[in-house]
Amino acid sequence: MERRNEILNLITKKPGITFRGLARELGIGIGDLQYHLRKLEKEGAVFSRKIGKRRYIFPKGFEEEAQRLIIAISTESRRRILLLLMNGPLSQKEISEALGLSQPTVSYHVGELQKLGIITAEGRGRSVIYSLNYDPETIARIIMEYRPSVWEGLADSLIDFLSGVGDGE
Amino acid sequence: MMSMEVVLALFVLMLSLVLAGVSFIAYKKSHLRPALYLLVAFLLLAIKKGVELLQLTQRIEKDVGLVIGGLEVIFLLLFVLALWRR
Numbered sequence: 001m002e003r004r005n006e007i008l009n010l011i012t013k014k015p016g017i018t019f020r021g022l023a024r025e026l027g028i029g030i031g032d033l034q035y036h037l038r039k040l041e042k043e044g045a046v047f048s049r050k051i052g053k054r055r056y057i058f059p060k061g062f063e064e065e066a067q068r069l070i071i072a073i074s075t076e077s078r079r080r081i082l083l084l085l086m087n088g089p090l091s092q093k094e095i096s097e098a099l100g101l102s103q104p105t106v107s108y109h110v111g112e113l114q115k116l117g118i119i120t121a122e123g124r125g126r127s128v129i130y131s132l133n134y135d136p137e138t139i140a141r142i143i144m145e146y147r148p149s150v151w152e153g154l155a156d157s158l159i160d161f162l163s164g165v166g167d168g169e
Numbered sequence: 170m171m172s173m174e175v176v177l178a179l180f181v182l183m184l185s186l187v188l189a190g191v192s193f194i195a196y197k198k199s200h201l202r203p204a205l206y207l208l209v210a211f212l213l214l215a216i217k218k219g220v221e222l223l224q225l226t227q228r229i230e231k232d233v234g235l236v237i238g239g240l241e242v243i244f245l246l247l248f249v250l251a252l253w254r255r
Contacts, residue, residue: 074198112199155194162195162203165252 003028004036011046012059016069016142019055053147069134069142072118076156077101078109079143082132085119086140089131101160108163178222185215203251210247213240 010025011017017025023033037057040046048057051070058066073079080099084090090098096106110130113119120133132139148156171179189211196204217240223229 151191151194152198154191155198158191158195158204158207159199159201162201162207162251163199165203 003032004040007033007036008040008045008059011040011057014138014141015058015062015065016056016138018145019057021141021145022057051142051146052152053149054145056142056145068116068118069138072113072116072134073139073143073146075109075159076148076153077105077160078113079146081106081109081113082118082139083143085130085132086136089122089129091124091127091129093127095130102164105160105164172225175222175225178218178225182215182218182222185211185218189215203253206247206251210244210251213244213247216240217244 006026007022007028010022014021014025019033019037022028022037023030026033028036037046037048041048045060046057047060047063047066048055049066049070050056051073056066072082077099081095084095084098092103092106092110095101095110096103099106101109110119110121114121114130118132118134118139119130121128121130123129189208192204192208192211195201196208217237220229220233220236220240224233
């Protein structure tokens with residue numbers, strides 16, 4: 001029971017931690033961890049979501065947040081934009097130059113991230129400055145563990161191409 | 170023994186299905202309408218190739234020229250629609 005509480009505490013402290021991350025940080029054997037996680041999921045104390053090739057574990061009550069995060073990091077460009085914004089607020093032009101993406105593509109992705117509430121936009125003079133509006137540690141943890149499949153990589157390229165062609169409406 | 174024509178048609182059919190799959194993932198992730206157009210376009214291309222394949226292997230005796238032509242037109246129109254700058 002103590003072990004289970006330890007697992008639950010870590011998941012609450014680090015929402016979006018992966019199975020591997022949990023095993024590594026707690027130094028628990030895989031079988032043992034699987035057993036306790038199954039129990040915790042059954043009790044409804046935690047839930048998991050598969051993103052890319054990894055399964056992320058979230059505490060109860062994090063359902064809506066988890067959904068937002070999953071959508072936010074679902075494409076490569078969004079992940080790169082989020083990682084870039086961790087260094088500080090930037091304008092659309094600066095993001096576009098730093099990542100080598102077209103301005104319409106950046107505009108589409110920052111728009112989506114803004115809708116999700118993960119970033120905020122603030123008008124400064126003639127340009128709009130974007131900054132992170134979410135716990136950077138959680139975002140960094142989820143992005144670093146993210147392993148997209150080949151198909152997702154191809155789909156991400158298609159999204160960037162299509163968002164660069166039109167306005168996406 | 171399969172003729173080269175059949176092998177190529179099978180390859181095109183598989184590739185169109187793969188591209189339809191990629192478009193589907195892209196649409197699911199982004200809800201971009203052009204991705205949906207591409208999904209339908211690649212599915213139509215797969216259907217078109219399927220019909221051609223059936224004719225090549227003589228499982229269809231009827232003339233399917235009109236059906237194939239129609240599918241080609243719709244495929245190209247959907248492609249243009251996906252790339253249309255709005």
